[in-house]
Amino acid sequence: MMTPMQDLAFAALSGIVIAAGCLIAFSRNLVYSAFALLGAFVGVAGYFVLLGADFVAVIQLLVYIGGIMVLYLFAVLMTSGIGDVTLTNRSIATKASAPLCIVLIILLGKLIYTTEWYVAAEPTEIAPTTAAIGNALLTEYLLPFELASVLLLGTLVGTVALARRGVKVIKKS
Amino acid sequence: MSVSNYFENIKDAATSVFEGFTITMSHLFRKPVTIQYPDKTPMPVTDMIPERSRSWLRVEMDICTACLNCEKACPIDCIKIDTEKEEGVGRYMTHFDIDMAKCMYCGLCTEPCPTGSIHFIPEFERATYSLDQMIERFVPEGGKVIPYKPPKKDKPEAEAPAAPEAPESPAETPQN
Amino acid sequence: MEQLAITIHENYLWGAPLWAVNLIVMFGASAVVLMLFVAPFAGITSFVERRIAARIQDRIGPNRVGPQGILQFLADGIKSLMKEDLIPTDADKPLFILAPYLVFLGMFTTFVAIPFSSKLIVSDLNVGLLFIFATSAITAVGLVMAGWGSGSKWSMLGGMRAAAQIISYEIPTGLAALCVILLAGSLSLQTIIAGQGAYPWQWYLFNNPFNPLAFFILLASLVAEGNRAPFDLPEAESELVSGYNTEYSGMRFLFIFFAEWANLYIIGALVTVLFLGGWQIPVGVSEWAGGVASWFPQVLQFLTFFLKVLVFVFLIIQLRWTLPRVRMDQLMEICWKYLVPVAFVCVMGVALWMIIWPEGLPWMTYLLTAVAGLIVAYYCYRVIWQLRNTKATLEFNPFV
Amino acid sequence: MIQMQHFLMMSAVIFVLGIYTVVTRKNVLGILLGTELVLNAAALNIVIFGFYGNQTIESSIYALFVIVLAAAEAAVALAVGLTLYQNFKTIDTTETRELKG
Numbered sequence: 001m002m003t004p005m006q007d008l009a010f011a012a013l014s015g016i017v018i019a020a021g022c023l024i025a026f027s028r029n030l031v032y033s034a035f036a037l038l039g040a041f042v043g044v045a046g047y048f049v050l051l052g053a054d055f056v057a058v059i060q061l062l063v064y065i066g067g068i069m070v071l072y073l074f075a076v077l078m079t080s081g082i083g084d085v086t087l088t089n090r091s092i093a094t095k096a097s098a099p100l101c102i103v104l105i106i107l108l109g110k111l112i113y114t115t116e117w118y119v120a121a122e123p124t125e126i127a128p129t130t131a132a133i134g135n136a137l138l139t140e141y142l143l144p145f146e147l148a149s150v151l152l153l154g155t156l157v158g159t160v161a162l163a164r165r166g167v168k169v170i171k172k173s
Numbered sequence: 174m175s176v177s178n179y180f181e182n183i184k185d186a187a188t189s190v191f192e193g194f195t196i197t198m199s200h201l202f203r204k205p206v207t208i209q210y211p212d213k214t215p216m217p218v219t220d221m222i223p224e225r226s227r228s229w230l231r232v233e234m235d236i237c238t239a240c241l242n243c244e245k246a247c248p249i250d251c252i253k254i255d256t257e258k259e260e261g262v263g264r265y266m267t268h269f270d271i272d273m274a275k276c277m278y279c280g281l282c283t284e285p286c287p288t289g290s291i292h293f294i295p296e297f298e299r300a301t302y303s304l305d306q307m308i309e310r311f312v313p314e315g316g317k318v319i320p321y322k323p324p325k326k327d328k329p330e331a332e333a334p335a336a337p338e339a340p341e342s343p344a345e346t347p348q349n
Numbered sequence: 350m351e352q353l354a355i356t357i358h359e360n361y362l363w364g365a366p367l368w369a370v371n372l373i374v375m376f377g378a379s380a381v382v383l384m385l386f387v388a389p390f391a392g393i394t395s396f397v398e399r400r401i402a403a404r405i406q407d408r409i410g411p412n413r414v415g416p417q418g419i420l421q422f423l424a425d426g427i428k429s430l431m432k433e434d435l436i437p438t439d440a441d442k443p444l445f446i447l448a449p450y451l452v453f454l455g456m457f458t459t460f461v462a463i464p465f466s467s468k469l470i471v472s473d474l475n476v477g478l479l480f481i482f483a484t485s486a487i488t489a490v491g492l493v494m495a496g497w498g499s500g501s502k503w504s505m506l507g508g509m510r511a512a513a514q515i516i517s518y519e520i521p522t523g524l525a526a527l528c529v530i531l532l533a534g535s536l537s538l539q540t541i542i543a544g545q546g547a548y549p550w551q552w553y554l555f556n557n558p559f560n561p562l563a564f565f566i567l568l569a570s571l572v573a574e575g576n577r578a579p580f581d582l583p584e585a586e587s588e589l590v591s592g593y594n595t596e597y598s599g600m601r602f603l604f605i606f607f608a609e610w611a612n613l614y615i616i617g618a619l620v621t622v623l624f625l626g627g628w629q630i631p632v633g634v635s636e637w638a639g640g641v642a643s644w645f646p647q648v649l650q651f652l653t654f655f656l657k658v659l660v661f662v663f664l665i666i667q668l669r670w671t672l673p674r675v676r677m678d679q680l681m682e683i684c685w686k687y688l689v690p691v692a693f694v695c696v697m698g699v700a701l702w703m704i705i706w707p708e709g710l711p712w713m714t715y716l717l718t719a720v721a722g723l724i725v726a727y728y729c730y731r732v733i734w735q736l737r738n739t740k741a742t743l744e745f746n747p748f749v
Numbered sequence: 750m751i752q753m754q755h756f757l758m759m760s761a762v763i764f765v766l767g768i769y770t771v772v773t774r775k776n777v778l779g780i781l782l783g784t785e786l787v788l789n790a791a792a793l794n795i796v797i798f799g800f801y802g803n804q805t806i807e808s809s810i811y812a813l814f815v816i817v818l819a820a821a822e823a824a825v826a827l828a829v830g831l832t833l834y835q836n837f838k839t840i841d842t843t844e845t846r847e848l849k850g
Contacts, residue, residue: 004369005371005372006751007751008372010751010755014759017759017762017763018762021762021763021766021767021786022766024766024770024782024783024786025766025767025769025770025773025783030776030778030779031441031444031497032443032444033770033779033782034778034782035444035490035494037782037785038451038487038490040763040785040786040789041789044763044789044792044793047756047759047793047796048793048796048812051756051796051797051799051800052800053796053799053800053808053809053812054474054475054476055476055479055809055813056792056796056809056812056813056816058476058479058480058483059479059483059813059816060792060816061480061483061484061486061487062479062482062483062486063816063817063819063820064785064789064816064819065483065486065487065490066482066483066485066486066489066515066516066519067486067516067820067823068785068819068820068823069490070486070489070490070493070512070515070516071823071824071827072778072781072782072785072823072827073490073493073497073512074509074512074513074827075778075827075830075831076778077493077497077505077509078831078834093772093773094773097769097772097773098769101765101768101769101772104765104768105761105762105765108758108761108764108765109758109761112754112757112758112761113754113758117753117754117801118802119753119801119802128475128476129806129809130475130476130536132806133806133809133810133813136806136807136810137810137813141810144814148814148817148818151817151818151821152817152820152821155820155821155824155825156824158825158828159824159825159827159828162825162828162829162831162832163828163831163832182687183687183691190671190672191728191731192731193671193672194667194668194671194728195728195731195732195734195735196671196735196739197405197667197670197671198667198728198732198735199732199733199735199736199739200404200405200406200407201401201404201405201667202732202736203407203736204407205403205404205407205408205409206407206408207407207408207409209409
């Protein structure tokens, strides 16, 4: 079960995640929001480690931080104009949505703490999952795996088609 | 880009990187050409400077005629000569200051000098902590220097004291 | 690590709870690694790089502070510590302050998974290789943050270039590493090393004809990921002043550079672990050393590993003075048109090789080793040829 | 001692923060940031139930697919955002409404 060390890690990670999440949700500076994603992703990766999903944790770091987050940063920096440090990230309907969100989280909290969750066994120590995931992906989950790769290929082609400027016909003299 | 071109590019990259590595590696074993200037030079630095280089100015006071030609020639007025006259002693200099901080080493002052008294010396390491120290005072403070009177023209020239020559050029310059 | 914590807990600190001891040991270990290994290594590498660079350019290099200038890095460090900590007025202050630490964090976390010998490793993660690639991504974020936070156009462009470059070159890196992962069947660095032997023909480098290619791809793309020349576009002095670190000074500047030099070690260590047998020493030597003292084999292993790493550190430094900087389009062309396709071919080739010859081909490994030996011999011959036949016609005396 | 509920609560917090971001932002990129948070919360939930539930690696695989989908979504959405920026010179959702008669 969870040791005091893991409790400590959970507390630290929660602090990071909540701070980063608040920065994303409430900061008026879009760049801060984008950089705060780093904290959220690292925190969730830490949760994955605590929950024994080490492979998912590393993939989370690799894909989210190495790929998605840098993509976001690129997009933020490219669409806001380089040199404008104080760009704002305006919010709408905060007064209407804040109470709703508070209600939502209270509901979720009540749900989480009142439901009798099915806990199969005392969670065991962290076991390496990499080999098992690899086996499962190439046997049981082969179809979703292939579909995911096709999806990624489609994404690749679609993104290139979307993002390139209009094709200019270059006349060769 | 054809297929053969593609593989040719890869081959070119590999061979040129290899060749580049051999060249840089061979230079690693060669003797450095650096002259470690102030302290580890093959000969004194003043000897390495060519004969007619323009560095600091010096005035040989014993042959200075106080003609003020150099003061007039100086385009930026960095030479300041004061002369006074006194009965019995004659004309003498009370100041002969060269502000080396202003000097631009044009050498115009050395040309009109009748005796070659003002000339360049092959010395350039005179860093100081204040601009005041850059002023060369050839007449000591409060001192009087009686100018040299050149002999009459009809006298043979050989008797004139030879102007100090520039230091001898180094016989061999280091080759490394 | 955990063993150490448990030992300390049982023998020395009665009463203190295990988790506290664990925490202390964790921080202690990182402090020790940082103080005793990374910092001196980065410092001495900076000095060695300057000396080698100087000698390659027929100069002498820093040789005044201490014997042969070896203390130059200490002098530089002290100088940087005492410098004024400048923050530009246009800078985004929190990001500007945070960025060097992120860069440093991304580099330093990598040391967790790198093995120094068979027992000297902070934590043998079973996803070690992916962990190293993942944490180096944090460095990319740090560089973008440094570029943005500085509020300077040069920094901005440098940071964007760095991020684009690191993202692009992660693909050939991963693919080249995949060749070894296929052979080893594991992501744990210790398992990968255990799959190899001490002698060259037992290394993964010479396991099959595709691995040498993968080796060069990995080396090139790691150099590119570390923003080293000839791929140092993010800090191209001639174009971008100094790229993302233009506005930094004092200690923060030192942190960024610290990460860069320690990164040299990481590149060398990764290549060594994946292809060159890591810390493996011959069994006979290991047994003899074990007879002398129980810690002696570990020292030998560490020295073996370290020497192999140093060879690569030297090669990368030499590469910097060998090749000119590539252009941005050339950089992307090298990555996407050359490294990635060839790396794909390598992965497929290794997979096929493993299907056809599951036990490996012994004569092929010997042959590849012999070819590599011949190439090294030819290299030495060419170096000697260059020394004898290309005289530097430098009558070099500035005073004449 | 942390329980399953603590993890679930954190996941809920991330989820709600993400929802709030999506609802209140006017900037396309801001909305996408919120989406990432929501997706992360979902993946976290799956892994939590896998760890405390039946202890199989299926949860990890689902989480991996969530990550893959997030990557695909981010790439396409950012391409759309960039195209939007090229056409309108702004990525404010309240200003880019040419289709709205």
